[in-house]
Amino acid sequence: MDINLLVVIKLLVSLTLIIVLVVANSVIMVWLERKMAGFIQRRPGPYEVGPHGIFQTIVDSVKLLTKQIILPGNCDRLLFFLGPILSIFPMFLMFLVIPFSPWLTGLKTELSLLLILAFAGFEGLAVLIGGWASNNKFSLIGAARAVSQTVAYEIPLILAFLAVAFQHGTLDLVAINAAQGAWPWQWNIVTQPLAFLIFLICMFGETNRAPFDLPEGESELTGGYHTEYSGMGFALYFLAEYTSMLLVSFLGTIFFLGGSEGPGGAGVWWTFLKTGGLMIFIIWVRWTYPRVRFDQLLNINWKWLLPLGLLNLWLTAAIMKVL
Amino acid sequence: MTSQFLMALSLPEAAHNILAYTAFTFYIVLIISGGLVAALSRILVRALVGLAVTFLGVAGLYLLLASPFLAFMQLLIYVGAICILIFFAIMLVKNTGSGEEMRLPGLGQITGALIAALTPLALFGPLIVLNTNGTAELPIITPLMEIGSGLLSYYILPFELISIVLLVAMTGSIFLAWDKRFKK
Numbered sequence: 309m310d311i312n313l314l315v316v317i318k319l320l321v322s323l324t325l326i327i328v329l330v331v332a333n334s335v336i337m338v339w340l341e342r343k344m345a346g347f348i349q350r351r352p353g354p355y356e357v358g359p360h361g362i363f364q365t366i367v368d369s370v371k372l373l374t375k376q377i378i379l380p381g382n383c384d385r386l387l388f389f390l391g392p393i394l395s396i397f398p399m400f401l402m403f404l405v406i407p408f409s410p411w412l413t414g415l416k417t418e419l420s421l422l423l424i425l426a427f428a429g430f431e432g433l434a435v436l437i438g439g440w441a442s443n444n445k446f447s448l449i450g451a452a453r454a455v456s457q458t459v460a461y462e463i464p465l466i467l468a469f470l471a472v473a474f475q476h477g478t479l480d481l482v483a484i485n486a487a488q489g490a491w492p493w494q495w496n497i498v499t500q501p502l503a504f505l506i507f508l509i510c511m512f513g514e515t516n517r518a519p520f521d522l523p524e525g526e527s528e529l530t531g532g533y534h535t536e537y538s539g540m541g542f543a544l545y546f547l548a549e550y551t552s553m554l555l556v557s558f559l560g561t562i563f564f565l566g567g568s569e570g571p572g573g574a575g576v577w578w579t580f581l582k583t584g585g586l587m588i589f590i591i592w593v594r595w596t597y598p599r600v601r602f603d604q605l606l607n608i609n610w611k612w613l614l615p616l617g618l619l620n621l622w623l624t625a626a627i628m629k630v631l
Numbered sequence: 632m633t634s635q636f637l638m639a640l641s642l643p644e645a646a647h648n649i650l651a652y653t654a655f656t657f658y659i660v661l662i663i664s665g666g667l668v669a670a671l672s673r674i675l676v677r678a679l680v681g682l683a684v685t686f687l688g689v690a691g692l693y694l695l696l697a698s699p700f701l702a703f704m705q706l707l708i709y710v711g712a713i714c715i716l717i718f719f720a721i722m723l724v725k726n727t728g729s730g731e732e733m734r735l736p737g738l739g740q741i742t743g744a745l746i747a748a749l750t751p752l753a754l755f756g757p758l759i760v761l762n763t764n765g766t767a768e769l770p771i772i773t774p775l776m777e778i779g780s781g782l783l784s785y786y787i788l789p790f791e792l793i794s795i796v797l798l799v800a801m802t803g804s805i806f807l808a809w810d811k812r813f814k815k
Contacts, residue, residue: 384676384677387676387677387680417699418774419699419700419703419775422703422707423703425703426704426706426707426710426711427706428711429706429711429712429715430710430711432711432715433683433710433711433715433718436718437676440676440718440722441676448722451722452719452722455715455719456719458715459712459715459716479775
């Protein structure tokens with residue numbers, strides 16, 4: 309047995325654990341989302357299956373798994389199935405480079421941020437393919453909205469991450485995580501408040517969550533790009549949405565909130581605690597704010613976030629040069 | 632990363648070679664089949680998916696050359712941005728329900744396409760076959776820092792020239808859009 313064979317085994321084990329994490333995350337978050345939506349609207353939320361409805365999502369998953377897949381008439385069969393598959397599979401790769409604790413990373417590489425951004429592009433393509441292949445006007449409009457939205461919001465998001473990368477001189481998530489101290493005033497949110505604000509807004513645009521969930525827009529487009537999907541096709545798109553929520557929360561935690569560092573010892577608990585906090589924040593915003601109009605959505609991005617992001621990047625570069 | 636990964640396995644050289652050639656063949660098959668789909672499909676969106684598969688294969692070849700930076704940039708820019716923009720352009724043209732936008736090409740078009748494809752092959756093919764000592768035995772891994780400082784010192788002129796080309800393209804597109812808006 310060669311010691312380097314361990315590298316391969318480590319990758320396989322990490323991928324398995326990531327799949328477990330992704331599925332567990334959606335099961336828990338769907339329940340939490342419905343429960344929180346209930347509390348915000350002064351009703352109990354799911355209550356029947358198990359104590360306080362905690363088994364509701366598991367029952368729902370069984371329903372989705374066993375549901376008949378209905379093909380819309382005259383659709384492109386190949387692309388119709390490719391869409392949902394393409395939306396979830398690149399997600400697993402992106403979690404490989406996330407440092408859950410200072411030593412717990414699936415794959416250590418100096419290009420980890422670039423890897424995540426590269427595979428994030430597949431998400432937009434998956435939505436487009438699914439929406440187009442459905443042969444449905446609502447799906448197509450949803451897909452067209454998704455494309456202009458994700459392309460637009462990717463730019464300020466990258467600019468916000470780049471400012472932090474400039475500050476630490478690396479694209480390595482492990483190094484950025486390690487460069488922050490245990491106490492909140494040593495985190496990047498203090499040195500990069502503008503970048504954090506830009507990230508916080510773009511987070512909703514990138515994950516297609518309310519108030520920026522125009523590609524779905526139930527009241528206008530029935531179900532948006534996944535109108536025609538039932539059963540597992542819908543489940544995979546749904547899984548991808550919750551997984552991208554988890555991913556941006558992890559990125560926000562590592563880039564701005566100190567990652568696994570925290571008072572009383574660094575570790576995996578701090579990463580998950582902060583990530584959970586960000587996810588609850590996303591849900592809270594969804595049930596608090598109304599959906600924006602599409603022109604407003606694009607105007608916020610191109611007229612405010614992009615110039616602010618460039619300004620922030622320029623300021624960071626200037627300050628780093630002087631120091 | 633594939634090559635780093637292969638090196639990390641520290642297998643005997645024969646097994647090493649077999650693995651490398653398998654990966655290489657896989658990527659080449661991806662590139663060629665994707666290209667064929669892109670060229671021959673009568674449905675524009677399927678042609679675009681074929682193009683995306685080709686880009687994926689090219690990214691894989693970059694990984695095999697131990698340049699993960701280029702590979703990820705290829706995915707980020709070509710799959711993540713260019714493909715999506717082409718998709719947007721497809722949505723702006725008139726679509727039929729079945730998505731079949733193209734007639735079957737005529738004989739003249741097919742001969743033209745064949746000539747256009749075979750000319751570079753005839754010109755560069757012999758050169759490539761005759762001069763095969765271009766690559767090193769094992770690819771050299773360049774750290775990201777070196778790529779960055781290289782682009783801003785030794786390779787600054789090509790880097791800036793490419794920026795100017797992009798700037799001109801962007802100014803042109805803004806100018807076109809501006810003109811249209813002004814006439815309204």
